[in-house]
Amino acid sequence: MVRRFRYAPWSCQRLAQQPGGIPAALAAQPWLYGLLPAFLAGMGLSLIQLARQHxxxxxxxxxxxxxxxxxxxxxxxxxxxxxxxxxxxxxxxxxxxxxxxxxxxxxxxxxxxxxxxxxxxxxxxxxxxxxxxxxxxxxVDYVFYALATGRDHLAPSPFKLLFIGSLILLKGLDVFLKALAGTNSQASWTLTVVGDGPEKDHLKSLAKDLKIDKNTHFLGNVSPDGIPQLMNDHNLLVLPSYREGRPNVVLEAMAAALPVLATDIEGTRELIQHGQTGWLVPPGDVDALSGVLDDLIGGKRNLAAAGLAGRQWMQEQGLxxxxxxxxxxxxxxxxxxx
Structure with missing residues (x-):
């Protein structure tokens, strides 16, 4: 059950209502700092009232x-x-x-x-x-473990890349777009971007400037029920973040036997074994990303084996x-x- 509390007129309650949460809201609109005292007071009062029942x-x-x-x-x-x-x-x-x-x-x-x-x-x-x-x-939900272990049901071309997350600077999607534009592979590819956020317009403009906008599809937010099918319909999940806690989207992809290309940061390093259950590259490194993408899109890496190894690791961990x-x-x- 979700209990909401009021901390300002309804039209001004924007602190926690957008992708990236409160930090992203404050960064985009500094005037929202003025709502923090009322927000914390409202949360505290609601907490005291509800605690009596728990x-x-x-x-x-x-x-x-x-x-x-x-x-x-x-x-x-x-x-x-x-x-x-x-x-x-x-x-x-x-x-x-x-x-x-x-x-x-x-x-x-x-x-x-x-x-x-x-x-x-x-x-x-x-x-x-x-x-x-x-x-x-x-x-993760059991539905991810029930998906096919390979991607044999997909057409051999184009190679389908998938990003799922808030469209904020920390996700590094701008770096990934530049890396895609710099690949040398002759194979065709598409990128599906799932999520919304303050960087959406900039990322769309960047894709156009890089002349990859026809290959890049921004879907906006997708219901959680639709994520398993999206993972089943793509060849690779990408997460080029600068920082992560322990990204659940990576866990879901691994359970779905979907290989992952991510940045080598604490949150992903303990999940992905480089070259075995996925691939890791330094954050912000366009050239390194382009190099790995060339190999993956060009069929030089065993994606099916990496996906299967990822699922086996998830099952062994009981996640x-x-x-x-x-x-x-x-x-x-x-x-x-x-």
Whole structure:
């Protein structure tokens, strides 16, 4: 059940209503910073009211965790805070955010990192709190595991590339478009872009300037129910991000036996074994991307083997939502029991 709270006139409530969430909204429209006090106050009041009907508070993102622990003297419920990567990055750049981040880590009963890298980094930063820092991986829906293991049902040409994500600078899609334009492969290709965001118009213009707009299709947002079929209809998922927590779109692709080309960053490095379950390139490196794309589009790499190996790894790790729910259930029981 979703409970919404009001923090401004309806026409002004734009903080969390666009791709990229609050950080993207603040970057695009700085005047929205003026809504933050009312937003936090509204969230805090709603939290106190709803806490009376619940045994535990599970906050996502460190600002929400800080708000939950700061109001704990009133609601008196244990707090678990899940961090997703962007929390740590924002804390490094903003003194105020860093203060809230520290408060969430120090006062929450448990801190959960969605990636092993996040949990490990937190353990290094907060030496005395290692016993309450946990790693709980996200899972994927079973429908992805049920998709075909190969792409034999696809026509041999064109080679179909797929991007799924918010159209923001951190996703690096501009770099990827330049890399595609710089490929030497004579094979034909198409790129399907799923998602929306503040960079959409710029990316469309860039594709036109690079003379690849006829091969590049911007679908906008797609219902989650439509993602499995999209993955089944493409040869390769691409994720050229500069930063990621533990991208679920990569997990879904691997479960779907869809090979992945991504940037070599913490969030993807612990998921993809380069050359075995996918391919990794340095973030922002147009030439490196073009080189790998030449090989992949030109049929010089075994895509089917990489896709199958990715699915096998997912199955070995037991990455399903049922298993994620079991791990969180155990954590809830421990938090309430303590």
């Amino acid at each position: 045994d535990i508070i599970h906050a996502h993102w460190s600002v929400c965790g800080a708000l939950a622990v700061l109001t704990q003297p009133i609601h008196q419920r244990p707090v678990i805070t899940t961090l997703r990567g962007s929390d740590v990055n924002h804390a490094e750049r903003s003194p105020i955010f860093n203060l809230l981040h520290k408060k969430a880590v120090q006062k929450s009963r448990f801190i959960v990192g969605v990636s092993q890298a996040i949990a490990t980094d937190l353990g290094r930063q907060y030496h005395g709190l290692a016993d309450k820092i946990r790693f709980v991986p996200n899972g 399903t939502w049922d298993n994620t729910a079991k791990l969180y259930g155990q954590l809830y029981a421990e938090a309430i029991g303590s």
